[in-house]
Amino acid sequence: MMAKANLYVNLAKGMKMPLLGLGTWKSEPSKLSAAVKAAIDTGYRHIDCAYCYENEEAVGDGIQAKTTDGTVKREDLFITSKLFESFHRLGDVESGLKKSLQSLKLDYLDLYLVHWPFGIQNIEGEMYPKGPDGNTLFNDVHFTETWQGMEQLVQKGLVKSIGVSNFNISQIKEIQALPNRVPISNIQIELSPYLVQDDLVSFCKSQGITVTAYSPLGSPDREDPQDGEPVLMDDPKLIDLARKKGKSVAQILIRYHLQQNVACMPKSVTPSRIQENFQVVYKVFHS
Secondary structure (H helix, E strand, C coil): CCCCCCCEEECCCCCEEECECEECCCCCHHHHHHHHHHHHHHCCCEEECCHHHCCHHHHHHHHHHHHHCCCCCHHHCEEEEEECHHHCCCCCHHHHHHHHHHHHCCCCECEEEECCCCCECCECCECCCECCCCCECECCCCHHHHHHHHHHHHHCCCECCEEEECCCHHHHHHHHCCCCCCCCCEEEEECECCECCHHHHHHHHHCCCEEEEECCCCCCCCCCCCCCCCCHHHCHHHHHHHHHHCCCHHHHHHHHHHCCCCEECCECCCHHHHHHHHCCCCCCCCC
16 A cells, blocks of 8 residues: 655645655666656655756656556645756746746646845856856845745746745844735744754744755765765764664664654665665654
8 A cells, every 4th residue: 555645834825845755966867757646656745946956857757657657746846946047037937847847747836946145147058157266156036026026926826835945044034024914824944853943943933934954864976075074974873773673774764853743854866775665663753
């Protein structure tokens, strides 16, 4: 019998977001469609995407396959994506969203996030345009302008809820100070036992902003590791705890986040790991 994802958190607009989802950052497109199908078959109902991951078309193929064969309906799924930095101008926000919708083969998103609090110049054919000095070409668009464009997406029914990613407390407060605003439903930030960000998490929870952890298992494959930097999955204390509990280190880390009512997006394209991550035994108490 197929497992069911039955642990949720309430968003600001009354929606329910599954706390455990499939992350897709750095997932190879050639393997991702099958991974999405395996995840949905396992019981995942939340898929986390982004335009800049350059693999949303593969995600869309997987979603389409499972809705076509009757495994799930679109309304059973919770799909998150993120606005890329080159679409931060008020007039560009909707076009940025529609690129993701087209790739994902969807009519709407459940959650759309401003991926970063800064914008870059929108130059055709260049995702990260650079100047003669080799530095990224940023633009002067303030994220409060971008947020107004995000609000319009909600009003048009193109997204059901909106949020931010990689923002700090001060930046969140700037959005909260805007008039007639659509509330920030969610923030996605890097979180792990090695990067707890307690002040930011506590502030967001106090404001009714749900928190999602990306890289919840650490970032062993990131591009700029420091010499001698510890690898979370190799931490001796975690390995010992996992052995005592009869679980994998990944399962221990996933439960660590879920018990704090923090959504968790572990990434994998390996069906056995996708299933293992979903088999976490957890209990969350809601206030």
